[in-house]
Amino acid sequence: MAEITDIQVEDMILTPGFNENDTEYSVLAVPYEKESVQITVTASGENAVLYIDGREAESGEPAEVPLEVGKQVIPIRLEDRAAGTESSASVSIYRKQSAASYKTEAWRDQYHFSPLEGWMNDPNGLIYYNDQWHLFYQYIPLTRAHSDYEKHWGHAVSDDLVHWEELPVALAPDELGSIWSGSTVNDPENKSGLFAGPGENNLLAFFTHMNSSGQVQSVAYSEDGGVTWEKYAGNPILTQEDDPLHDGAFRDPNVFWCEEAGKYLMVVAGGPVRIFSSDNLLDWEFESGYNGNSPFRPEGVGDIYSECPDLFPLAVDGDENNVKWVYTGAGRWYMIGDLKEIDGHWSFIPETGAISMTMAPDSYAGVTFKNADGGRVVMVSWMADWGTIQNAPTDGWNGTYTLCYDLSLRTTEDGIRLFQEPVKEYETLRGEPLIDETDIVIEENGGNILNGCRSDQFELVAHLEPEESVAEVGFRMFVGTGQEMVVKYNPQTSVLTMDRSRASAAASEYFGGSSSYTIHKNDDGSVDLRIFVDKGSVEVIPNHGEIYGAMLVFPNYAGIGMEAYSTGGDTAADITIYPLDSIWREDTAEEGEPAELYLSVEDGASVNIGDEFTVYSRVAPETADQAVEWILDDPDQTVAVAAQDDISITLRVEAAGDFSLTAAAKGGSVTKTVSIHTRENPFRTNLTDWKTSGNGTWSLTEGGYQGITGHDGFAVGSETFENGFRLEMDVTVTEGTAFGVVFNAEDNPGSGAYMVNFDFGDDQYGKQFRWTEFPYYGDESNNAVARFEDSYTPEIGKKHHVELTWLEGRLTYVIDGHVIFDGVEDKNAGHVYSGGHVGVMGFNSTVVVNDVYAVPAAGLTGLQVSGAALSPAFDKAQTDYEAFVDCGTETVRVTPEAGSGVEITVSGEAVESGSASGEIALAPGENVITVTAASWNGEKTYTISVYRLPFEDVHQEDWFIDSIHYVYQRGIMIGHNEREFDPNMPMIRADTALVLYRAEGIATGYSSGLFGTADPVTREQAVTMLFRYASRKGYAVDERTSLDRFADAGQVSGFAEEAMEWAVARGIISGKYDQTVLDPQGYASCAEYAAMIMRFMESYQ
Known part of the structure; x- marks a missing residue:
């Protein structure tokens, strides 16, 4: 019978090497310039007919095969017509794109490693030798889909x-199975005996063979620097019978030379960690294991479980005399400890628990390069999460790696910690900065300082110094298409967040959500950030590597704008943004011609009448002229051009119909046309600017607002309901597991919200309504639950009408007229959500909602008085307020705020939320203003007592204005006369006695027996009088603080020292001239004394 006996491809290495049992082969990618390749097939059998790529060929003779750009599978077929049999094989060849287009597919990272085609996951066998870094990796050449049994x-x-x-x-x-993860080591002395002799090119690869029978450890060897390999004939070298822990998760061997042990060690995990040792790299002995089944585990050491183990030494703070060993579990966490021999067994002794290495989901299987010069330790990880990566929308390949990170141990306030910084070699990719500013201010209400910075391939370096009041400072990337990736920092909590909930145009139901981590501040309260943005990923490194986070994103390709923002105050910053070169090609002027054009709107998109939307363009490659010409074909006159420039056009929708929009690159060489449909908005609601989060894709359909969700997917309106609300909506679940209403929610309800849902499933939650709190940890003990046996069951595919009311901490929920919850309280009183957004969610479901209307309960959400501050500050639970103004303020305006639908009056006058009332005249003394807020549940009344001072010499901007109001309204100090307070006049003892008249005679005379009625009172005398008054009243007066920080502390009289120390400790007196002097012998003015009285009384209230 005729057989194929050999296949060769024009000076290229066939993978795998030809074997009669293999039928599928591949070769390296060939350059774009190579339009054909010669394939030589040798076959046996005189009567056989050979076909290569569908054309008849001669055995042993090269056949010319033309190549298209991209991947092609060349079929080989051998017919034995005499025997009536046929055999076949194939060779996969990838012809690269042109230099300008090579690896420019959507979301292909440009400075992170990814394979040209196929599936890639764990990095394996990382080693540095012969002046090169070698990266092996889990790989499936012919598909982008994962398979346990096809790993190369x-x-x-x-x-x-x-x-x-x-x-x-x-x-x-x-025949032993798929090639799973492992490591490589250099064997220059030929300790394995697998090589002809000693040699620098002797490499051994250790890996897990995986098949249906389980996992075993094997080895291969290479004599040409790792290009070609032979598998050891004695494989496997470790079987499950050799594992004393008898755990089937037995994989990912990591082998290294241990100088202290004088032998090689192998760390194997997948489940519990095991350590083996060997002198010859082939015969291995058990040393220690880390679960309860281990015959030897160091005393006091607990279980250690992980995949992709790594164990390596690092010098602490660069001190080679202080070396610790670090164990990492799949690059997700680490332990610091020691590696030493205990009772004859080499063991890892952790000195810390597991500490996080990453703050975001998309990094896994991280391991380090062996054999690097100078003890350098570099780690790289697979940028993925097993739970989502198979849903990545990339075309032709699936798998990207993180940046390479230099690892170091540093001493911190928390102890010794691992730091991870991108290797400095990335700096060679930097171009001229898009912005390079020091001491720039990100203003709370200022313009976007990154306006004009456009890229999706850059490094952002920032030093941030937020004001004390700043609630959040951050950066938005991929801006311009209704999407954004946000990196934000909360100075109040020190929490750094990566938020991709609105970052992806594709697969957002899988690649959404946010991740947070509490970072350390610098000594001055500042923080440092590095943000690496690539076409399909974002990595964030705070404070020189104390942690890092990696996220995959799949944004609209035309969204390349950036924004910087600060809320609650301003943030001073140093910001530099470097565009980064592609590692796949060198752009030249010739390669800068337009090759492809992208628009931010999809062909066939629908937009609504009344909307105004912007379409952005993007020309590839980066070096091409980005300017385009816009051509609008709109015979139905459905839209009007509101604005346009070289990269964007803004259209206002005015009528229903259809139109097309074309963008033409410079010279018209490349164009892109999209057809767009305009319509009435099918989603009827009074909620605006809906935000989505979690796992789901939300879009407008003819039936309303539709969510296709995987796990929990949320959509909420932007309005905030602080005083309760009433919500009505229609809900249809066309398929899936559960739907729910979320309320009192954060922007991402998964981080904090109430939810009432119905589960259509058959598990423990099936066929019941649940009132649940998010975050939800699977424990119903603190959640109200209503079961369905005695109630009403919704149906898949049926429209249901939902009514939900939240008022004064009680929930009422009605569906199709059936009451499910009737005024129920959250029984966990310590964890009540009292205000936030409202919206909907689905769990593994397709949900459509419409006619969604929410009306707030009666009550205000804000209240202001012109020219004065409310006391106390506005709180939704407070209804009575005071405000204080000076004599010159004859009128005020009141500005109330409330949710849409709440009717407001100010002193009987109807006022819109956020608008000021008419002027309200003020008489000296108290003026009462009444504000009402009415809604579906009745009316709520607020009062503001505005006190107007009669004194013409006291003004609103004076530092003592609050003190004067305090003492005047309480009748303690009523002024020099009806129109004057004389704030700068020194207090005399008679006036002081009058102020303290009710203080039971504490103002005594001089030691001479005289009272000194008209004598001015010094500051130390005023303090001493208050001290004696407090002592007489029985108040606590034992607080003291040193006066040494004041330059004139030595001028305090002996009789007043104790009183002064008490007054400074309680904040009754704080010093003058930036709190540097006490001025004890200076006279106390009326204003100063009023401030002392106010602070004194408030201190003891």
Whole structure:
């Protein structure tokens, strides 16, 4: 019978090497300039007919095969007509795109490593030798889909950890199974005996063979620097019978030379960690294990479980005399400890618990390069989360790696900690900065300082110094298409957040949500950030590597704007943004011609009458002229142009119909046309600017607002309801598990909200309504639950009408007229959500909502008086307020705020929320203003007592204005006369005695027996009188503080020292001239004394 006996592809290495049992092969990618390739197939059998790529060919003779750009599978077929049999094989060849287009697919990262095609996950076998960094990786060449049983080891090399060249596949599956993760070591002394002799190119690869019978450890060897490999004939070298822990999760061998032990160690995990040792790299002995089944585990050490184990030494603070060992679990967490021999067993002794290495989901399987010069330790991880990566929308390939990170141990206030910083080699990619500013201010209500910075391939370096009042400062990326990736920092809580809930145009139901981590501040309260943005990913590194976070994103390709913002105050900043070069090609002037054009709106999109929307363009490659010409074809006159420039056009929708929009690149060489449909808005609601989060895609359909959700997916309106509300909506669940109403919600309800849902499933939650709190940890003990056996069951595909009321902490929920909850309180009184957004959610469901209307309960959400502050500050639970103004303020205006639908009056006059009332005249003394807020549940009344001072010499801007109001309204100090207070006049003892008249004679005379009625009172005398008064009243007067910080402390008289120390401790007196002097012998003015009286009385209230 005729057989194929050999296949060769024009000076290229076939992967796997030809074997009669293999039928699928591949070779390295060929350059764009190579339009054909010669394939030589040798076959046995005189009567056989050979076909290569569908054309008849001669055995042993090269056949010319033309190549298209991209991947093609060349079929090989051998017909034995005499025997009536046929055999076949195939060779996969990838012809690269042109230099300008190579690896420019949507969301292909430009300075992170990814394979040209196929599936990639864990990095394997990382090693530095012969002046090159070798990167092996889990790889499936012919598909972007994952499979446990088709794993290969791919191979790439780099001179600088930045630019990578793919080499032929290193290891392919065989009869022992798929090639799973592992490591490589250099064997220059030929301790394994697998090589002809000693040699610097002797490499060993240790890996897990995986098949249906389980996981075993095997080895392969290479004599040409890792390009070609032979598998050891004695494989496997460790079987599950060799595992004393008898745990089937037995994989990912990490082998390294341990100088202290004088032998090689292997760390194996997948489940519990095991350590083996060997002198010859082939025969391995058990040393220690880390679960309850281990025959030896160091005393006092608990269980350690992980995948992708790594164990390596690092010098603390660079001190080679202080070295610790670090164990990392899949690059997600680490332990610091020691590696030493205990009772004859080499063991890892952790000195810390597991500490996080990452703050975001998309990094896993991180391991380090062996053999780097100078003890350098570099780690790289797979940028993915197993739960979502198979849903990535990339075309032709699936898998990207994080940046390479230098690891170091540093001493911190929390102890020794691992730091991870991007390797400095990335700095070679930096271009001229888009912005390079020091001491720039991100103003709370100012313009966008990053306006004009446009890129999706850059590094942002920022030093941020927020004011004390700042609630949040951050950066938005991928701006301009209704999407944004947000990196934000809360100075009040020190929490850093990566929020991609609105970042992706594709697969957002899987690649959404946010991640947060509490970071450390610098000594001066500032923080440092580095943000690396690539086409399909974002990495954030705070404070020189105390943690890092990686997220995959799939934004609209035309969204490349940036914004900086600060809320609650201003933030001083140093900001530099470097565009980063692609590692896949060198752009030249010739390659800068337009090759492709992208628009931020999809062909066939629908927009609503009354909307105003902006379409952005993007020309590839980056070096091409980005200017386009806009051409509008609108015979129905459905839209009007509101604004346009070279990269965007803003359209206002005025009528229903259809139109087309074309963008033409410079010279008209590349164009892009989209057709757009205009319509009445199918979603009827009074809630605006809906925000989505969690796992789901939300869009307008003819039936309303539709969510297709995986796990929990949320959509909420932007309005905030602080005093309760009444909500009505229609809900249809067309398929899936559950729907719910969320309320009192944060922007991302998964981080904080109430939810009432119905579950259509058959598990423990099935066929019941639940009132649940988010975050939800699976425990119903603190959640109200109503079961359905005695109630009403919604149906899939049926429209249901929902009414939900939240008032004074009680929930009422009605569906189709059936009362489910009737005024129920949250029984967890310590965890009540009292205000926030309202909206909907789905769980693994398709949900459509419409006619969504929410009306707030009676009550205000804000209240202001012109020219004065409310006392106390506005609080929704407070109804009575005071405000204080000076004599010159003859009128005030009141500005109330409330939710849409609440009717407001100010002193009987109807006022719109957020608008000021008419002028209200003020008489000296108290003026009572009444504000009412009415809604569906009745009316709520607020009063403001505005006190107008009669004194013409006291003004609103005076530092003592509050003190004068305080003493005047209480009748303590009533002024020099009806129109004058004389705030700067020194207090005399008679006036002081009058003020303290009710203080039971504490103002005594001089030691001479005289009272000194007309004598001015010094500051130390005024303080001493108050001290004696407090003592007589029985108040606590034992507080003291040193006066040494005041320059004139020595001028305090002996009789007043104790009183002065007490007054400073309680804040009754704070010093003058920026609190540097006490001025004890200076006279106390009326204003100063009023301030002392106010502070004194408030101190003891």
